[in-house]
Amino acid sequence: xxxxAPAIDITGLTKSFGDQPVLRGVDxxxxxxxxxxxxxxxxxxxxxxxxxxxxxxxxxxxTARIAxxxxxxxxxxVRAAIGVTGQFSAVDNLLTGAENLRLMADLxxxxxxxxxxxxxxxxxxxxxxxxxxxxxxxxSGGMKxxxxxxxxxxxxPRVLFLDEPTTGLDPRSRRDLWAVVRSLVDDGVTIxxxxxxxxxxxxxxxxxxxxxxxxxxAHDEPARLKQQVPGGQIRLQFATPARVAHARLVLADEWPPxxxxxxxxxxxxxxxxxxxxxxxxxxxALRALLDRxxxxxxxxxxxxxxxxDLDDVFFALTSxxxxxxxx
Amino acid sequence: MTTLxxxxxxxxxxxxxxxxxxxxxxxxxxxLVGFPLLFLLLFVYVFGGTLGAGLPxxxxxxxxxxxxxxxxxxIVLMAAASxxxxxxxSVAMDRTEGIVxxxxxMPIAPGSILGGHVLGSLVQSMLGMxxxxxxxxxxxxxxxxxxxxxxxxxxxxxxxxxxxxxxxxAFGLLSRSVETASNTPTFLMILxxxxxxxxxxxxxxxxxSWFAExxxxxxxxxxxxxxxxxxxxxxxxxxxxxxxxxxAIAGYLWARSLFRRPATADH
Numbered sequence: 001x002x003x004x005a006p007a008i009d010i011t012g013l014t015k016s017f018g019d020q021p022v023l024r025g026v027d028x029x030x031x032x033x034x035x036x037x038x039x040x041x042x043x044x045x046x047x048x049x050x051x052x053x054x055x056x057x058x059x060x061x062x063t064a065r066i067a068x069x070x071x072x073x074x075x076x077x078v079r080a081a082i083g084v085t086g087q088f089s090a091v092d093n094l095l096t097g098a099e100n101l102r103l104m105a106d107l108x109x110x111x112x113x114x115x116x117x118x119x120x121x122x123x124x125x126x127x128x129x130x131x132x133x134x135x136x137x138x139x140s141g142g143m144k145x146x147x148x149x150x151x152x153x154x155x156x157p158r159v160l161f162l163d164e165p166t167t168g169l170d171p172r173s174r175r176d177l178w179a180v181v182r183s184l185v186d187d188g189v190t191i192x193x194x195x196x197x198x199x200x201x202x203x204x205x206x207x208x209x210x211x212x213x214x215x216x217x218a219h220d221e222p223a224r225l226k227q228q229v230p231g232g233q234i235r236l237q238f239a240t241p242a243r244v245a246h247a248r249l250v251l252a253d254e255w256p257p258x259x260x261x262x263x264x265x266x267x268x269x270x271x272x273x274x275x276x277x278x279x280x281x282x283x284x285a286l287r288a289l290l291d292r293x294x295x296x297x298x299x300x301x302x303x304x305x306x307x308x309d310l311d312d313v314f315f316a317l318t319s320x321x322x323x324x325x326x327x
Numbered sequence: 328m329t330t331l332x333x334x335x336x337x338x339x340x341x342x343x344x345x346x347x348x349x350x351x352x353x354x355x356x357x358x359l360v361g362f363p364l365l366f367l368l369l370f371v372y373v374f375g376g377t378l379g380a381g382l383p384x385x386x387x388x389x390x391x392x393x394x395x396x397x398x399x400x401x402i403v404l405m406a407a408a409s410x411x412x413x414x415x416x417s418v419a420m421d422r423t424e425g426i427v428x429x430x431x432x433m434p435i436a437p438g439s440i441l442g443g444h445v446l447g448s449l450v451q452s453m454l455g456m457x458x459x460x461x462x463x464x465x466x467x468x469x470x471x472x473x474x475x476x477x478x479x480x481x482x483x484x485x486x487x488x489x490x491x492x493x494x495x496x497a498f499g500l501l502s503r504s505v506e507t508a509s510n511t512p513t514f515l516m517i518l519x520x521x522x523x524x525x526x527x528x529x530x531x532x533x534x535x536s537w538f539a540e541x542x543x544x545x546x547x548x549x550x551x552x553x554x555x556x557x558x559x560x561x562x563x564x565x566x567x568x569x570x571x572x573x574x575a576i577a578g579y580l581w582a583r584s585l586f587r588r589p590a591t592a593d594h
Contacts, residue, residue, distance in 0.1 A: 054432040080434035090429035092344070094351040106340045107435050109333070135351060151429070 005068030007032040007159050007190035012062035015048055022048050024214035035191045037201035039314060040211030046194040050161045054084045066159055083157030087164050089144045093137035097128050097147050100136060101154060108155035122150040141168050160191045178204055198310035212318040225313045233258055236273045237302035244273050250296045255289055334436035341443020359413045360455040363405040371395050383527060392467055399463045400551035401524025406459045408515035410452035411491035418444055418499025419508030441582055445492050452488035471557035480554040487547055490571040493578030500585035524548045543570035
């Protein structure tokens with residue numbers, strides 16, 4: 001492996017299916033030992049990127065290097081370095097769970113002892129020990145998904161592509177998988193993960209890349225991406241609608257009610273008031289706001305502050321580019 | 328990683344996988360062998376008495392026994408065609424299950440994936456043909472081949488099975504679903520009827536008789552028939568082997584190009 005090459009290095013990647021462009025020049029670098037989450041609406045090209053990086057699909061233009069090896073020229077070396085779990089389960093349904101893993105160990109030339117050791121570890125890790133002797137066709141969807149991932153991890157590939165790995169998993173299995181991903185990263189594995197779940201990207205990824213209309217429209221740490229959208233909201237709960245009206249009056253000059261308050265029901269009898277917080281200096285603003293209410297003797301029953309989450313970021317970024325593209 | 332590709336080792340691993348799959352799915356093997364077996368019994372016991380009497384030089388004491396000897400090569404070939412149908416099904420199953428996509432992202436020799444299927448089907452095919460031969464002998468067929476002719480016969484049957492298997496691997500790759508894959512090679516089961524396998528071609532109408540004489544299955548069947556009767560018919564054997572080589576190469580090249588085609592175009 002060439003020294004100091006980033007695990008994944010993509011420049012100007014393009015791909016069209018027929019006259020339908022799917023990737024319009026994707027640039028993305030993922031440092032060794034980090035997790036990058038690729039977010040994007042359906043059809044934005046996430047799976048196409050994974051297919052190109054895993055040598056399943058040739059790119060039309062641009063370059064992609066995995067561990068320093070070019071995917072189009074050095075496919076065999078790329079395949080030796082990677083592990084791929086696609087969106088659809090890739091297990092042999094007629095073989096048992098253990099036989100599926102053994103097949104992977106044999107194809108990766110692990111040898112009898114080392115192969116068996118890894119198979120045992122993976123069966124334990126994914127809680128498949130009891131089902132190991134049963135044909136995969138008898139597994140539930142979640143179990144197949146786990147077996148699929150276990151098969152990908154045989155021989156410990158250094159770069160992993162996980163295309164929506166937790167789709168179809170129950171909440172507990174999702175958490176288990178997150179733990180597995182974290183331990184892999186601790187061992188220095190690089191992971192490119194596509195997901196529809198923004199909380200998953202938030203919890204797992206060092207960096208998030210947002211793909212929209214075949215281009216990367218943002219690539220940063222989750223926390224910094226969140227700073228790009230206007231700050232959160234404060235939700236004040238009062239005892240009576242009269243107090244809400246009073247609070248509005250008191251705050252009106254500096255803190256007008258939030259325009260974007262979808263969960264606030266229309267009508268005069270509401271007992272809550274929502275106000276946008278500035279993106280910077282949130283804490284001083286919050287303190288000043290509450291001090292003002294206190295000075296004017298408007299008692300607040302309950303305060304709730306919500307920070308922007310990746311959902312807000314995602315919708316803000318993807319809708320902007322969609323709008324631009326339409327102009 | 329010292330070497331990146333182990334074509335033979337990988338093929339052996341894939342072959343073992345095929346054998347396990349056959350063991351796990353015995354109903355398929357039973358169906359693939361059972362079908363030609365049914366035809367053997369049908370043609371010998373239902374049609375055999377009448378058809379045997381119509382054979383050139385027929386009308387002997389036991390026309391059913393004559394027909395058993397006449398039809399056995401065609402049914403043996405049918406067994407190979409039937410097993411080949413199974414190849415198309417298992418190749419298509421692999422493709423729909425997405426495991427081929429996994430293999431293609433792994434550091435293994437690409438040919439070994441199809442190679443494993445071909446080796447597995449070869450075993451299934453030889454097994455099927457062996458069972459047909461054994462049942463035929465059980466029913467009273469007495470081949471007069473000498474050991475050398477038996478050896479050439481086995482080689483010819485293996486070559487036929489190999490050729491048909493590569494062709495049906497391509498069919499399996501071509502199919503969008505397992506159902507299509509099991510239907511496409513059906514013509515391989517029909518083709519023996521339009522050959523010298525069941526009745527002499529001379530008894531057919533002119534156009535059909537011309538087709539029957541020139542289609543690839545006729546020299547294969549005639550070659551098998553000659554060897555079983557203890558005769559060396561070199562020209563026929565050469566034609567049969569030639570057809571097998573052509574079908575095998577065409578099937579292999581076709582399968583290879585289909586296999587390289589991206590499996591999915593979705594995004």
